[in-house]
Amino acid sequence: MNRVRCLVLNAALGPLDYKVPDGMEVGPGHVVECPLGPRTIIGIVWEAERLPGTEVPAEKLRPIRGILPVPPLSAPLRRLIEWTADYYVASLAGVARMALSSGGALKGPATITEYRLTGGMPERLTPQRLAAMEALEGEQATIRELAGIAGVSEGVLRGLVNQGVLEPVEVDCDRPYDEARPDFTQVELSPEQSEAADTLSKAVRDAKFAPFLLDGVTGSGKTETYFEPVAEALRMGRQVLVLLPEIALTENFLHRFEERFGVAPVLWHSSLKSTERRRAWRNVASGEAQVVVGARSALFLPFRKLGFIVVDEAHETSFKQEDGVRYNARDVAVMRAHFEGIPVVLASATPALESLQMAESGVYAKLDLPSRFGGAELPSIDLVDLTQEKPPHGMWLAQRLVDGIAERLERGEQSLLFLNRRGYAPLTLCRNCGFRFQCPNCSAWLVEHRFTRRLACHHCGHETPSPDRCPECGEPDCLVACGPGVERIADEVAERLPDARVFVATSDTLNSPGRAAEFIAQVEGGAIDVIVGTQLVTKGFHFPELTLVGVVDADLGLEGGDLRAGERTYQQVAQVAGRAGRGEKPGEVLIQTRHPEASVIAALAAGDRDAFYSVETEMRREAGAPPFGRWASIIISSEDEAEAREAARRIGDTRPQVDDLMILGPAPAPMALLRGRYRYRLLMNARRSVQLQDVIRRWLGSLDHPPGVRVGVDIDPYSFV
Ligand code: ADP
Ligand code: ZN
Numbered sequence: 001m002n003r004v005r006c007l008v009l010n011a012a013l014g015p016l017d018y019k020v021p022d023g024m025e026v027g028p029g030h031v032v033e034c035p036l037g038p039r040t041i042i043g044i045v046w047e048a049e050r051l052p053g054t055e056v057p058a059e060k061l062r063p064i065r066g067i068l069p070v071p072p073l074s075a076p077l078r079r080l081i082e083w084t085a086d087y088y089v090a091s092l093a094g095v096a097r098m099a100l101s102s103g104g105a106l107k108g109p110a111t112i113t114e115y116r117l118t119g120g121m122p123e124r125l126t127p128q129r130l131a132a133m134e135a136l137e138g139e140q141a142t143i144r145e146l147a148g149i150a151g152v153s154e155g156v157l158r159g160l161v162n163q164g165v166l167e168p169v170e171v172d173c174d175r176p177y178d179e180a181r182p183d184f185t186q187v188e189l190s191p192e193q194s195e196a197a198d199t200l201s202k203a204v205r206d207a208k209f210a211p212f213l214l215d216g217v218t219g220s221g222k223t224e225t226y227f228e229p230v231a232e233a234l235r236m237g238r239q240v241l242v243l244l245p246e247i248a249l250t251e252n253f254l255h256r257f258e259e260r261f262g263v264a265p266v267l268w269h270s271s272l273k274s275t276e277r278r279r280a281w282r283n284v285a286s287g288e289a290q291v292v293v294g295a296r297s298a299l300f301l302p303f304r305k306l307g308f309i310v311v312d313e314a315h316e317t318s319f320k321q322e323d324g325v326r327y328n329a330r331d332v333a334v335m336r337a338h339f340e341g342i343p344v345v346l347a348s349a350t351p352a353l354e355s356l357q358m359a360e361s362g363v364y365a366k367l368d369l370p371s372r373f374g375g376a377e378l379p380s381i382d383l384v385d386l387t388q389e390k391p392p393h394g395m396w397l398a399q400r401l402v403d404g405i406a407e408r409l410e411r412g413e414q415s416l417l418f419l420n421r422r423g424y425a426p427l428t429l430c431r432n433c434g435f436r437f438q439c440p441n442c443s444a445w446l447v448e449h450r451f452t453r454r455l456a457c458h459h460c461g462h463e464t465p466s467p468d469r470c471p472e473c474g475e476p477d478c479l480v481a482c483g484p485g486v487e488r489i490a491d492e493v494a495e496r497l498p499d500a501r502v503f504v505a506t507s508d509t510l511n512s513p514g515r516a517a518e519f520i521a522q523v524e525g526g527a528i529d530v531i532v533g534t535q536l537v538t539k540g541f542h543f544p545e546l547t548l549v550g551v552v553d554a555d556l557g558l559e560g561g562d563l564r565a566g567e568r569t570y571q572q573v574a575q576v577a578g579r580a581g582r583g584e585k586p587g588e589v590l591i592q593t594r595h596p597e598a599s600v601i602a603a604l605a606a607g608d609r610d611a612f613y614s615v616e617t618e619m620r621r622e623a624g625a626p627p628f629g630r631w632a633s634i635i636i637s638s639e640d641e642a643e644a645r646e647a648a649r650r651i652g653d654t655r656p657q658v659d660d661l662m663i664l665g666p667a668p669a670p671m672a673l674l675r676g677r678y679r680y681r682l683l684m685n686a687r688r689s690v691q692l693q694d695v696i697r698r699w700l701g702s703l704d705h706p707p708g709v710r711v712g713v714d715i716d717p718y719s720f721v
Contacts, residue, residue, distance in 0.1 A: 006043030011091035015051040019061040029072030033065040069108030076339035089713040090325040098300040104278035116140040174282040182231035184262035196367040197228035203343035210343040216369030218578025238307025245316035251516040268294030296329030314346035350571040379580040379587030419552040423447040425481030435472035460675040505533035538576040544583025635712040637677040648680035660687035671721040
């Protein structure tokens with residue numbers, strides 16, 4: 001029967017059947033072009049028995065237009081797409097689109113023209129031309145890229161092409177990458193590290209599904225440890241995927257990778273240029289790309305012979321995607337390993353409770369690295385009770401913390417102050433009339449940024465110049481900043497310790513790999529004394545001269561109190577504490593708090609992780625929260641508040657009655673307005689036995705809403721705003 005079922009990339013359509021033209025050979029996984037009305041749409045040929053069919057009779061079927069020149073998506077990847085759509089109650093088309101994530105790659109092989117110096121001289125050697133030629137020595141790139149490198153206009157370079165100084169070279173867009181060498185450097189592992197590495201390497205050789213939790217304290221050498229099984233996979237000619245939570249971390253990681261394997265890994269993240277994307281995608285698909293280091297979207301790349309997956313800093317909440325298909329990359333990574341039949345390791349110093357629970361129940365094998373590499377001690381941790389040791393008026397740092405920084409300054413060591421708040425102050429108000437600056441698109445205050453002299457919304461990106469008078473009452477000089485952000489802390493350090501060289505490290509200042517690299521070099525070179533940073537600096541960095549970490553406000557994360565607040569605070573503070581004393585000099589951590597009695601804070605001070613986890617576990621058990629029960633939320637939004645409210649009410653009114661399932665809401669979301677959309681939420685809490693996804697699909701599937709209404713489902717939600 002020359003009829004095939006296709007999953008087409010349009011979420012509004014179900015699978016469609018097509019006729020296979022004579023002489024065309026297609027099978028499951030082939031990426032094809034299909035007619036749809038007057039248009040052409042991309043589809044993936046699927047096993048017909050796995051997708052609901054259509055009733056269109058054979059003679060009415062339209063033929064497939066053609067097969068795109070890419071390898072067919074593998075069966076394990078097809079199973080992963082099905083599983084992800086099913087588990088997260090998302091459309092198959094939406095998930096499939098994440099796998100076909102480079103439009104260029106689907107078009108097949110291509111070349112581009114690059115240029116390089118010939119060694120010839122121009123007829124007239126102007127200073128500008130000379131400077132350009134010097135800058136381009138050894139470079140080969142497109143005219144536009146070369147213009148950027150040389151800092152001249154493209155016109156100048158075209159002139160040089162005409163004179164034979166630059167020559168064109170045709171380059172394969174998808175040329176392979178330099179080869180990583182598994183034995184480029186020999187690393188001597190500690191006995192603990194060896195044991196873990198050997199177990200993982202053996203699992204790579206066995207090539208069977210095997211999930212691991214690599215639970216190692218900060219500085220224990222988790223990276224060196226999992227590099228060994230990475231090398232083993234390379235020796236076997238298999239591909240490796242390393243998922244990292246943030247781009248800022250990759251610079252440091254790339255450097256270490258290169259030292260170990262002789263070349264940089266293949267990168268995959270959302271800000272790649274389209275040429276880089278297609279090259280990476282096609283090399284992954286051909287099996288040529290050996291190690292891919294990427295953000296969560298790398299999970300859906302079409303690996304040909306994947307042999308090992310690493311999820312580093314696996315507890316990080318940024319693995320959770322919060323829009324589109326709301327999936328958790330940590331969990332999907334385990335499923336990919338399952339379908340591929342390969343090992344996967346989740347590495348963390350502060351594993352998520354869910355992951356620990358999986359290890360305790362024997363689903364994940366646990367590998368422990370209980371001590372720091374090279375005998376470095378874990379830092380000593382002390383609390384600063386802010387109700388007793390009050391900072392001076394209008395300031396935020398207790399004297400003991402400032403004294404600690406001063407001591408480090410004298411000794412030529414470094415300090416890190418952690419506060420998870422970008423900008424200068426989280427709220428600006430008028431002293432005269434009480435006016436507060438609020439985002440017009442969100443239920444949020446505008447955050448003052450003094451560096452850029454702007455007020456910004458951290459939710460939608462809305463920005464406005466900082467005014468010098470109140471827009472409400474017109475008074476000049478009446479605006480006051482309330483509360484601290486990192487910029488304000490940096491000002492305070494500069495004021496109290498004028499000699500200190502302070503650097504504010506946030507996503508505002510480390511917003512490109514180049515800047516991140518520069519920052520690392522400056523810290524390593526001793527050009528910075530005090531880093532004031534957000535969660536961006538809590539992980540990955542290894543600065544031997546950094547011996548003091550101050551947590552400016554440990555209570556911040558506990559405010560608002562969703563059920564994961566305690567865990568998140570514990571992880572964040574433990575991670576940032578882990579930056580202290582990683583070299584030979586011992587580290588010290590001072591945690592400022594108003595609640596030294598809170599169980600999280602007490603556990604941090606006592607360095608008693610087990611105590612914290614057992615209190616937290618009990619609390620979750622009692623609340624029926626994950627991993628003991630399940631949560632899901634439904635988010636209804638519209639630009640029209642009445643429309644959103646009405647849709648939420650209808651969903652609420654048709655709620656199903658199911659045993660062991662509690663449905664709360666609808667209620668206006670805490671962020672009742674976000675990016676111009678009014679939002680309502682329902683929260684579901686179920687026993688593990690409930691088929692939650694089926695219930696949701698049946699419930700929501702029976703309702704229609706006006707086109708302006710969006711209904712999102714969030715399974716295992718992390719965000720409750
Ligand atoms: P973690 O990720 O567990 O916090 P890292 O992998 O960053 O720890 O290791 C901490 C430091 O110790 C790094 O500078 C790393 O290069 C070094 N290190 C760890 N293990 C070894 C080893 N076996 N040989 C040499 N250096 C090591
Ligand atoms: Zn906003």
